[in-house]
Amino acid sequence: MSLRVHVDLTSSTPHYEQIRAQVAALVVAGRLVDGERLPTVRALANDLGIAAGTVARAYRELEASGLATTRRRLGTVVTAPAVGGGRQDVAEAAVRLVDVARAAGVSDEEVQDLVASALLTLPRRPATTSPTPAR
Template identity: 60%
Template sequence: MTLTVSIDTTSSVPHYEQLRSQLAALIAAGTLPDGERLPTVRALANDLGIAPGTVARTYRDLEAASLVRSRRRVGTLVTAPPATLDRAAVTEAARHFVRIARDHGLTDSEVRDAVAAELVRNGTASSPIR
């Protein structure tokens, strides 16, 4: 499996949060389907040029959110998110938002910051933004 995730070293968003949000988005969109095995912590850390502890923290956060489960000798597997909302509508809204942001010249970091700020305003952010 080839993962299409990247780390922006110039962003103020911590590496683990960048990785967590990208993987969560891939899972929510169905790009990473139920049962898909994620790369090992060491392999993904090596591919991204980050510390293994960063990837391990990301995997723990994803497991706490019930998006993956980790088992010894099996690895880290994607668990399908509950179908409690129309994910296609949310995905389309996200595409639309990104198109507007691009039209206005926002960088990836600025787009993430805008979403994070809106989550904070709505009181839905699950962790403080650093």
């Protein structure tokens, strides 16, 4: 089954952000695996009928968030985040959240608003760091 991205030209969300969000979601969900090649900027821009600069910016944002990297001769490839630890728990909690929300008839947009609200209201805890092994 092929993976697709959609761009709504009438949406207030910038086009590059729509592409970035969908590709990031596919990477986090494991649909795009580590090392998988993304289409070239020009090919994806042609398929979507948008400017190449828009796709290039989406790819740059993905690179900045560590979800993709550009390699010589290979183009842009996916760099999936490491599975396990706290990230795995968060992914499972997110799945449960969506499951509960859909069972309760809450729309996807409302779920996103709820998560954004929680991110705003809950204080950020200091990140726990693993001890560095002594040489």
